[in-house]
Each structure stands twice: as C-alpha cells, then as structure tokens.
Amino acid sequence: MSIDLSGGAAILALGLSCYSTWKTLQFNTKQEQLIESQRQLNALLADKEASELAEGKRAKLSAAFMKLGSSKYRLKVFNQGQATARDVRISFPAGNEVVLQSEVDAKFPLETLDRFQSVELIAVVGMRSPSKLTVQLDWLDEDGSDRSKTVHPTL
Incomplete structure (x- = not known):
C-alpha cells in the first residue's frame, strides 16, 4: 500500500479535523464551566442585594x-x-x-x-x-x- 501526495494530504486533513474537533470540545466544556460559574456568581450577587435591601429596613x-x-x-x-x-x-x-x-x-x-x-x-x-x-x-x-x-x- 503506497500513499501518494493526495493520500497524504487526506490523512493530514483528517488529523487536523480530529484535532480541531477535540479542541472545540475542550473549548465548549470550558465555556460551559464559565457560564455555570457566572450563573452562581449572579445568584450570590442577587442574594447579597436582597440581604442588603432587607438590612436597610432593619433597626439595630x-x-x-x-x-x-x-x-x-x-x-x-x-x-x-x-x-x-x-x-x-x-x-x-x-x-x-x-x-x-x-x-x-x-x-x-x-x-x-x-x-x-x-x-x-x-x-x-x-x-x-x-x-x-x-x-x-x-x-x-x-x-x-x-x-x-x-x-x-x-x-
């Protein structure tokens, strides 16, 4: 089995395609983690705002x-x-x-x-x-x- 120039190019294209797919999946995973982190931070911020609002209505x-x-x-x-x-x-x-x-x-x-x-x-x-x-x-x-x-x- 001999590989000519077009076969080599096809194997290289397949390799680059696999690498690109793998990197895209890694990026998507990190992006989902970032979105989850932002959601948690927004929830904490909303809780803090609510507690500050309630604190503003309290006498000590x-x-x-x-x-x-x-x-x-x-x-x-x-x-x-x-x-x-x-x-x-x-x-x-x-x-x-x-x-x-x-x-x-x-x-x-x-x-x-x-x-x-x-x-x-x-x-x-x-x-x-x-x-x-x-x-x-x-x-x-x-x-x-x-x-x-x-x-x-x-x-």
Whole structure:
C-alpha cells in the first residue's frame, strides 16, 4: 500500500479535523464551566442585594452604660441600624436594681427611635449594685416585623 501526495494530504486533513474537533470540545466544556460559574456568581450577587435591601429596613438596637463625671451613670439605648425602630419597649428580665423605674415609665414605650438616635436613662449605681444588667429591647421594624434583642451592659 503506497500513499501518494493526495493520500497524504487526506490523512493530514483528517488529523487536523480530529484535532480541531477535540479542541472545540475542550473549548465548549470550558465555556460551559464559565457560564455555570457566572450563573452562581449572579445568584450570590442577587442574594447579597436582597440581604442588603432587607438590612436597610432593619433597626439595630442596643444598650450600654455611660459614665458621666466621677459617679454619674446613664443607660443609653441606641439605634445603629439603617431604619427607624417603632414602638420601642424595654424590660429587665433578671430584675432592675440600677435604672430608675420612673425614668423607664416616663420614656418607654418610645414611639420611634431613628437611625443614630439614642435615649438615656438615669442609672443609680452604688457599692452593692450589680455590675451587669440584663436588658430586653423589643421593637417593630419598618417592614412591620416584630424584633427583640437581649443585651447585657456592664458597669
């Protein structure tokens, strides 16, 4: 069996065709992987956008003691969230031996607590006062969901 010039050209063309087909299949596989990766990234981005949108509708309330001067203390309730807290209520599940109840009754329930706004309650601290207070904060977010948070401010 002898191969002439046209037979050699046909074998070379067949080889190039097989190589081209193989490279095309490799390219298509990589392209499908890239498309899948982009789909996953788009899904993650959509989830992030949704969580940021939900976060923008949430208030983040907390409480901490502040020392004013040498012996004056205040319990500061503040909103660090992006949204306004409505119908803010405060309670002391483990008992209240530090904050004046008249202050609590006069200021709470609070109709609204805007972003970066705070409320201060007079705290009476003595030698026998507990160093930690359990404070439960309840409020409504802008989307109407009922939220609650328990914090443990320390003196």
